[in-house]
Amino acid sequence: MKNLLAKKDIKEKIKIALKEDFGRYGDITSKVLISKKTKLKASIVAKENAIVCGTEFAVQTFKAINSKIKIKVLKKDGSKVVKGNKIIDVNGDAQSILIAERTALNFLGFMSGIATKTRKFVDIAAPYGVKIYSTRKTIAGMRQIQKYALTIGGAHVNRASLSDFYFIKDNHLGNKEGLVENIKKIKKSKLKKKITVEIDTIKQLKKILNQKIDIVLLDNMSEKQISQCLKIVKKKFLCEASGNINLKNIKSYAKTKIDRISIGQLTHSIENVDFGLEI
DSSP states (O other), X not given: OTTTOOHHHXXXXXXXHHHHHHTTTOOHHHHHHSOTTOEEEEEEEESSOEEOOOHHHHXXXXXXXXXXXXXXXXXXXXXEEOTTOEEEEEEEEHHHHHHHHHHHHHHHHHHHHXXXXXXXXXXXXXXXXOEEEOOSOOOTTOHHHHHHXXXXXXXXXXXXXXXXXXXXXXGXXXXXXXXXXXXXXXXXXXXXXXXXXXESSHHHHHHHTTSOOSEEEEETOOHHHHHHHHHXXXXXXXXEEESSOOTTTHHHHHTTTOSEEEOTHHHHSOOOOOEEEEO
């Protein structure tokens, strides 16, 4: 899965999710009402327009319950679907399918929600040559899944962890040293990584203009301020906008033709896509 999720990672996430759903006795209702001999043909269907993501999670969830279930993926990750489209067909033991149903739908809905929202941002920014990036504002334990869904939506992964590159934020100024001093200190470090510096004023930008950094993050700036910063930087390093950027104002920010925009709401404010299992 684009090198972000190995099959073993997928299976581990599914194992945790199924254990959570099983409880002490498993699906007590299906055990009583449905014979072990009953077979079932069903389809996972989109109940709204979406970008599909998480099909492998759904497949592996059914397989984790019963490896004999026959599964056919009709819409691959990244596919654009409309309400009523079939995503996956399943055929096999009825009890097993119903046990796996909710967990499979949860993964599919969660990941498709991220991919769908991301695609909306990407489609608006793309005509201006602006790339959409993720942030570390993810759900604990779900970062890999969320980052994968972002890439399916067309965004780029920023920092997957704290060790990916140096990121000097305003909170680091608590060491009583200025931005320039902090940059120089990092330059002397044995670990050589790219350097990103967060600023929130044009005055700060001018202070670091002659420093050898890779990215400057313009935090909570207006479109006008960003345009001013871009004129000052003159492509000396990449510029990234972040903070309070949403679907209502993304176009005006993209029009500045900043290199990239990072958006936290893609992973911290998620609206699942609605899918259902139809028999």
